[in-house]
Amino acid sequence: MKKSLVLLVVLTVLGGILAGCASQGKQSVLDKITKDGKVMVGTSADYPPYEYVDDAGNKTGFDIDLMTEIAKRMGVELVWVDMPFDSLVAAVQEGKIDMSISCFNYSAERDEQVDFSDAYYTSEDAFLVKSGFAGAIVNPEDVAKYKIGVQSGTVQDDWLTTTLVEAGLVEDANISRYERVDQAALDLNAGRIEVLMADYVPAQALVKQYPDFQVVYHAVLSTGPLNIVLPDGDAKLQAEINKVIKALQDEGFIDTLATKYFSE
Amino acid sequence: MNFSSFIQYIASGTAYTLGVTLVALPSGLVLGVLFALLYVYGGRVVSRLMSLYSTVMRGIPPIVLLFILYFVMSGSVNLSPFWAGSISLGIISSAYQMEIVRGAILAVSGEQMLAARAIGMSTLEAIRYVILPQTLRLAIPPWSNEAAIVIKDSSLVYALGVPEILRRAQLISASTQQPFLAYISAAVIYFALVFIANRLLARLERRLTIPSNP
Amino acid sequence: MPKPILTIKKLTKKYGNNVIFHDIDLVVNEGDTIVVIGPSGTGKSTLLRCVNLLTKPDGGEIWLDDLEITAKGADEDRVRQHIGMVFQNFLLFNHLTALENVKLGLTKVKHLPEAAAHEKALAELTRVGLADRADHYPGQLSGGQQQRVGIARALAMDPRVMLFDEPTSALDPELIGEVLEVMRNLSLEGMTMIVVTHEMGFAREVADRIVFMEKGSIVEEGTPDDLFYRPKYERTREFLWKITELYGKKEAKE
Numbered sequence: 001m002k003k004s005l006v007l008l009v010v011l012t013v014l015g016g017i018l019a020g021c022a023s024q025g026k027q028s029v030l031d032k033i034t035k036d037g038k039v040m041v042g043t044s045a046d047y048p049p050y051e052y053v054d055d056a057g058n059k060t061g062f063d064i065d066l067m068t069e070i071a072k073r074m075g076v077e078l079v080w081v082d083m084p085f086d087s088l089v090a091a092v093q094e095g096k097i098d099m100s101i102s103c104f105n106y107s108a109e110r111d112e113q114v115d116f117s118d119a120y121y122t123s124e125d126a127f128l129v130k131s132g133f134a135g136a137i138v139n140p141e142d143v144a145k146y147k148i149g150v151q152s153g154t155v156q157d158d159w160l161t162t163t164l165v166e167a168g169l170v171e172d173a174n175i176s177r178y179e180r181v182d183q184a185a186l187d188l189n190a191g192r193i194e195v196l197m198a199d200y201v202p203a204q205a206l207v208k209q210y211p212d213f214q215v216v217y218h219a220v221l222s223t224g225p226l227n228i229v230l231p232d233g234d235a236k237l238q239a240e241i242n243k244v245i246k247a248l249q250d251e252g253f254i255d256t257l258a259t260k261y262f263s264e
Numbered sequence: 265m266n267f268s269s270f271i272q273y274i275a276s277g278t279a280y281t282l283g284v285t286l287v288a289l290p291s292g293l294v295l296g297v298l299f300a301l302l303y304v305y306g307g308r309v310v311s312r313l314m315s316l317y318s319t320v321m322r323g324i325p326p327i328v329l330l331f332i333l334y335f336v337m338s339g340s341v342n343l344s345p346f347w348a349g350s351i352s353l354g355i356i357s358s359a360y361q362m363e364i365v366r367g368a369i370l371a372v373s374g375e376q377m378l379a380a381r382a383i384g385m386s387t388l389e390a391i392r393y394v395i396l397p398q399t400l401r402l403a404i405p406p407w408s409n410e411a412a413i414v415i416k417d418s419s420l421v422y423a424l425g426v427p428e429i430l431r432r433a434q435l436i437s438a439s440t441q442q443p444f445l446a447y448i449s450a451a452v453i454y455f456a457l458v459f460i461a462n463r464l465l466a467r468l469e470r471r472l473t474i475p476s477n478p
Numbered sequence: 479m480p481k482p483i484l485t486i487k488k489l490t491k492k493y494g495n496n497v498i499f500h501d502i503d504l505v506v507n508e509g510d511t512i513v514v515i516g517p518s519g520t521g522k523s524t525l526l527r528c529v530n531l532l533t534k535p536d537g538g539e540i541w542l543d544d545l546e547i548t549a550k551g552a553d554e555d556r557v558r559q560h561i562g563m564v565f566q567n568f569l570l571f572n573h574l575t576a577l578e579n580v581k582l583g584l585t586k587v588k589h590l591p592e593a594a595a596h597e598k599a600l601a602e603l604t605r606v607g608l609a610d611r612a613d614h615y616p617g618q619l620s621g622g623q624q625q626r627v628g629i630a631r632a633l634a635m636d637p638r639v640m641l642f643d644e645p646t647s648a649l650d651p652e653l654i655g656e657v658l659e660v661m662r663n664l665s666l667e668g669m670t671m672i673v674v675t676h677e678m679g680f681a682r683e684v685a686d687r688i689v690f691m692e693k694g695s696i697v698e699e700g701t702p703d704d705l706f707y708r709p710k711y712e713r714t715r716e717f718l719w720k721i722t723e724l725y726g727k728k729e730a731k732e
Contacts, residue, residue, distance in 0.1 A: 476617020
């Protein structure tokens with residue numbers, strides 16, 4: 001587990017004590033959203049094509065368009081709060097933002113701090129290599145033989161840690177963790193790592209960026225369904241968001257978005 | 265996108281960087297001077313307390329204090345990311361500035377205090393008219409160093425999503441897949457800020473130098 | 479009948495178990511110039527610092543006119559305004575010009591209006607012959623000039639008594655004369671002074687009384703003639719003989 005994540009967990013537990021468990025008996029965040037007429041949504045806009053900024057500096061991407069539509073359906077104004085990925089869960093938990101959409105996957109750890117919406121999209125994990133890679137990856141565990149890179153704090157990082165490191169298949173020191181996936185791509189290109197594990201969609205984007213790269217394996221490993229992160233124990237808000245997601249899936253809106261952002 | 269549009273996009277975060285610095289540095293100075301005076305003249309108990317404050321605050325990584333103020337304390341005070349960042353950097357800087365000023369006071373005090381008391385000044389008057397004017401002059405060179413550190417540490421508020429220089433560099437790096445250009449641009453801007461700040465302080469130091477024969 | 483300005487009774491100072499001086503009795507009358515002599519480390523400087531309360535005595539009393547300044551609750555800052563102090567190392571305020579050094583106490587302690595303070599400060603600088611150096615900083619002045627500014631700074635407060643703590647021992651020999659000259663004039667003007675010094679020529683010429691201190695107590699006290707020609711104690715004679723031997727050649731040059 002990432003150090004900063006440990007730190008955040010410690011801090012947020014502390015925060016709970018200091019705040020005197022103020023969350024008990026609080027009104028639903030949905031009421032606040034409706035009353036204010038606006039929803040504050042956190043995202044880490046550095047993860048194309050899910051969320052990033054365009055040349056004009058505006059936020060764009062799969063998650064961004066989806067959330068924009070969700071807010072529209074809820075009839076409230078959408079206020080984006082940009083934050084590094086590591087800070088988002090804590091920000092939802094402490095009520096600094098109402099919810100967060102940032103390519104989040106369900107994880108048991110996160111579920112202890114916050115709640116999740118139903119999945120709005122299911123993504124896969126991918127292993128990227130540079131041309132000239134002499135090895136072979138038939139089963140996902142095969143990557144243990146190579147120098148692996150991953151974006152820290154992600155579910156891919158989690159998967160590597162639990163499936164490989166804790167199972168004794170690889171030394172933790174053999175895994176290079178990067179703050180951001182494009183930094184990992186630089187190192188893959190430079191030969192400092194042999195395999196880069198990432199979400200399948202951004203992995204495909206990297207292949208377009210670096211013609212030497214190729215995806216040698218992709219499947220649902222760690223990633224799987226994407227969910228919106230919601231405040232803990234707020235059933236009313238959760239129900240409302242799930243309702244909107246269901247409608248958008250039924251209408252084919254989300255498939256259209258996926259084609260727009262993920263097709264090659 | 266070319267280099268100049270990178271600079272332009274990232275430089276628009278300079279207002280936040282300067283904002284955080286201009287809150288943190290002066291408030292750290294006021295607290296630092298106050299605490300340094302308490303340390304030197306406050307008696308044994310107060311002096312111990314100040315020493316403890318300095319040790320603790322210099323021992324805490326700025327980012328931890330930032331998270332404590334923003335996330336942990338959010339039940340009691342709801343600070344915006346900007347203020348949480350500015351205040352925590354100000355608090356930590358106050359400990360460093362306290363050490364700077366304390367060193368300068370010890371270099372000046374003693375005999376100058378004696379001379380001031382001898383013409384009937386109270387300790388407070390002596391501090392105000394004799395000790396501080398000399399202390400603050402002495403403190404400028406190390407203080408210029410601290411100013412550079414605070415300017416650079418202000419980048420930490422990116423962790424709370426304040427769109428300052430570093431955060432904007434990250435965003436544009438991700439969207440353009442050109443991290444080298446993005447971070448070089450950020451480095452250039454930080455360097456320019458620190459360079460200008462140091463030049464201004466050097467000029468101030470020259471202006472305030474007390475004339476003496478070579 | 480001469481009027482006592484300063485009366486010291488059974489004054490004692492210790493640092494831990496180390497007795498600096500003990501049971502010092504001394505009466506200083508108005509207009510007196512008292513020169514205190516004695517070997518180094520006999521507590522002469524500490525005695526001066528006790529007199530203006532820069533150091534707290536451990537026993538005894540000090541009276542300034544009719545006020546016991548060692549009494550509990552005495553306003554030390556007020557007392558010091560009436561007792562001028564000149565230090566061995568001058569201790570001018572380094573960030574201020576000669577004029578500002580003299581003026582600071584006038585504006586900040588005596589709260590004189592700016593113009594009056596300026597005029598008074600300039601007059602005191604003129605008194606020590608440094609009106610033309612008014613705008614110089616201490617770093618731009620010679621040691622002798624700095625010490626004269628130090629004297630002017632103390633004089634500006636119109637003290638009842640002036641204390642000089644080895645005012646010339648940090649000076650190059652050729653600069654001692656100008657400082658002693660200023661002090662000699664002060665004495666002639668009737669200023670009450672206590673001077674700790676090794677300048678025997680000055681002591682012999684200017685002092686009304688010389689006090690010989692050794693090992694923390696006063697050995698002998700009397701007029702210059704008494705001490706130089708008719709000392710009561712062998713120790714006094716020995717010390718004066720030694721000190722004249724040491725400093726005599728330098729004095730001859732003046």
